[in-house]
Amino acid sequence: MNFELIKESGIERLPMWEMYGGPLWANTRWIVYGLAALVVAVFIYGIWQRVKAYRMGCKSEGALAPLGARINELVRYAFAQLKVLREQYPGIFHLFLFWGFVVLFIGTAITVLDEDIWRLLTGHKFIVNSVYVFVSFMLDLFGVLAVIGLGMAIFRRYVLKPKGLDNQREDATLLVWIFVILVTGYLTEAARISVVAQVKGPQSISYEAAGFLGYILYPAFKGEIWHKLLWSFHVLISLAFVASIPYTKGLHIFSTMASIFTHSLKPKGKIIEPIPDMMARMEAGEEVELGYKRIEQFTWREILQLDACTRCGRCQDQCPAFNTGKHLSPKEFIQATKQYWLTKWAAQRDANVELSAPPAEGAAAAPAADKNLLLKSEVAFVGDETAKGFVDSAVLWDCTNCMACMNACPVMIEHVPLITAMRRELAMEFDDTESACKSFFKNMDTNANPWGWNPGDRAKWAVEMGLPTVLDNPDYEYLLFIGCMGAFDPKAIKANKAFVKIMQAAGVNFAVLGEMEMCCGDSIRRLGNEASFQALVGMFKQTVQDCGLDPTFAGKKLVTTCPHGYNCLKHEYPDFGFKWQVVHHTELMAQILKSGKLKLKGGNGHTAVLHDSCFLSRYNDVADEPRACLAAAGLKVVETERNRDRTFCCGGGGGRVWLEEHLDEAQGIFRINNVRSDEIIKTNADFIVTACPLCGMMFDEAFKRPTMEKAMEGKKVVDVAELLADALVEEKTN
């Protein structure tokens, strides 16, 4: 044997460097230092190139502040992996892998610190005696967890083959690479222990038992050659892995953390931003960029999110459009957009264009020679058949804005704002909309309601009921915003009347807008027609002002039965100067119940199943309140498999309620409302309850299918308010 052991604190071991004789082994320290420096340089260069590619985008306001809240997000979602753990099997293996790697990285870092810095500075090491035993044990323990995690990942990807995962070469490369690093690490340990045991006898290595993997395996190795080979191989592939990170799927270790750190901290319901000063700029004849069609319009944060997508498929698994056979897969949408970005980046980098400075606002569009276009519909628009578009219009129009994708994404990618930004381009620039959408836009523009009906009829039932308007009762506490469905749809009118009955029974001081009310504009905005939306908001404001009222509604409360209106009025109207406080009718009813102002009949043993509206439960975390109302009405609440923030969409959000939904069951294309109603009917509840007029409308159709006839016998589709109103015994007035 051509080496010497070193003895520290009674432990004899191989030195970390200069292990063996000969020019190569006597200089391992300097060889590895040199390689490590090269690796760091390659790594930093790769990261810098990626950052430059992110900077193709424009500014992203507030993406780094407030720091405390962002660190909190990082701890919760990157380190504690709270979202990853929502799915048990992949959650557990990813947690094992992540923490296995973190601990192994920390272990390697403190070993280097101990040997290459601390010992050189002080002449002593701190990883000795019990510290050595503890470090050895922890590294083996977490290494085993990482190997188990890796095995589970491989089994899932290649044996279980879940639908959401597509297997590409980069996935297999990453898994095999990590596996080889882990395994050779422990084999190297075993070979090292074997060398010491050969020289000093097995009794001299009892302290190595803490590093149980190497200790168990060491009898399998004989001779220093194994240690030399394994050590060299392990060091080289580990260094190569680090160098490769910015250029391979390994980058997700950092890009996902950056995505989590920088994601939007605004309320979930506020995901759509207005085009700044759109109307004023358009009126001034300024050219306004309407939607996304160039990479320079994306913010750097949005580009970073594209890069952070790991193709895990969780968004796709939850997407109602994908799960009913439509064109849209949120995962593929993100990937297609990412491909567009990478293609643009490669083209500009190759052309050696300076990308460090984002283009000034209103900068000229991409050069005409550019054949890589974000939207496929632009290909026809520019009339160049050799051009390539990346995102299909059909994909964008399929989205119901249900936000299930964003709710599921473990790295906080925000699909819906991107889809909306691209829809704006289709709707306002390319006129790439189906005929139903065109009619909807026209009706909204002419009569401020989806059907184009006489706006004078909006207040019809409210007038018939003698409800006070804001002009009759300016000191109202709550403004009841009836909404288009509440004004014209018989089912929604019924729900609103029931809610009025409850407010009257509880003595709530409320008023309606009467003929001043217009559509809130949620659907038209989500269908991409921002110009009409902003015009509508402006018109409403002007009307209110013309009637001598404060158009900001400062200090006033607004209540509505429609979650779409609720979300839009609560989170989006404040961008246009509105200062009201908005609640959903289920929130107000729950509040009234708590105050004890209602006297209700006891239960009669009936069951009720609540369909959670996406815009209520997922966008605004309102899920307990409607259930509390049902319980108070004496009903036993039963649940569908997917409920609360994991609810399955009815298919009506994002303006889809006004469009045609393609149905071809033979080809595996189903209607979303039918799929959800099939799920709901399985609960066999007496009442199928909604808290949203759009859901009510979508289900009205789905539950009236001939196939539902038998199952629906004795059952009813109703709004929460109707059940609570039916349970009223008497009013307790002041």
Ligand code: SF4
């Ligand atoms: S918002 Fe809903 S429909 Fe749209 S992509 Fe996400 S999951 Fe699919």
Ligand code: SF4
């Ligand atoms: S967008 Fe998010 S959930 Fe969807 S595949 Fe990418 S990382 Fe997974």
